Amino acid sequence: MKIGIYNPYLDTKGGGEKVCAALAEYFAKDKNNKVFLISHAKINLDELADYFSIDLSRVQFMLIKADNLLLKIVRRLPLPSMAKSFFFDYFHLRALKKQKFDIFINNSVFSNMPSPSAGGVYLCMFPQKLGWSKNISPAKKIYMKLMHGLYRITMHRGAKYGVLTYKKILANSEFTKDHIMRRWGLQSDVLYPICDDMRLKNPPQKEKIILHVGRFFANDGGNHHKRQDMLLEEFSKMDKLHKDSWQLHFAGSVAEDSGALKYIIGLTQKAKGLPVYFHFNCSFPELKDLFNVATIYWHATGYGSNPEKYPQRQEHFGMSTVEAMSTGAIPVVINTAGQKESVTQGKNGFLWSTKKELADYTTRVSSLSPAELKLLQDEAIKSAARFNKSAFIKQVDTIFGEMLG
8 A cells, every 4th residue: 555644744743743743654564565755855764764763664754745836936925824835735745646645644733734645644642623712803704714714615625624535533541632633523443553662671770860752842822832941940949859860851953043042042041050951952862861860750741721722732641651651650640631541640640730739749759768669660660651662653553453454
């Protein structure tokens, strides 16, 4: 079979990109399959494979270019986002249809592009709203109706929205599955992300380290920001932990824009004089070492936004939390969205809702006796196994079995 896995953001090497790479590895094990990872930025598959520790030797890369004259002009024009997306979706769809994929997996965030294949699978990180708010202005309502009409006429006749042209919808968590039903009225299957067992064969002694892993990018108020800024501020107040030699380590890739640069400069300046360390764009081996020496794992994505009003700003699953747990690091993470699907309060970690709870649970873990700590660590390791590579492959077997024939 010819299988295409589409992700415009492969170069960011985030959680969704890792799932795409793992799916490509899985499908390529059958030598009868031709498997393509598809993106808009040129990717070195060997580097991607090394970064995720995944075998992509039988996978090909396909570059979907957006370099015709019209798209170059559209990119420069001050058009609304949906109008710009329309032109790019139209030309990308035309290019993808020519490939005649048997199975096409779309892992583009908030994508309205219809499936170019009868065997279309929409791998949803979180569902966008398909219609429009009743409270918008008459002018914006006319604009929205026009754009939806253009999409329908030119790209998906017979279907009201592009997502309805896909044979199967996949959610990355029960949280996302619930919102797919709420926003799209569609059933979906849960494909939990692959979370590596990060534990080393001969794990080192745990140290007095709190770890946070997440991409560094500017907080524009509407994205699912990782909130390193808030965690740094709270740690700066924990004098007792500083005196007891505890350290806070931040690790993650850095977005390639001026906003991200300004953000990380601000973080490093605020961290001066504190036992705080940054690991920007660290390698996979370095990240693995950090997980193995960390005793506590912090996560705060979605803090400061209402989960019901702004569900898209939450962590929809939280792969790094599970990867930390696989090494026995105790999660002290925000009590919203996908975090609640891997962490059970008091059994394998702690869920906090306020800054005070974050501080209290962190202090509690730091003060545990070796025996009490080991009980939590053993449960964390056991719980993480529910999302490891073997569990991922079983899910994929079940979900794609019929489609693969």
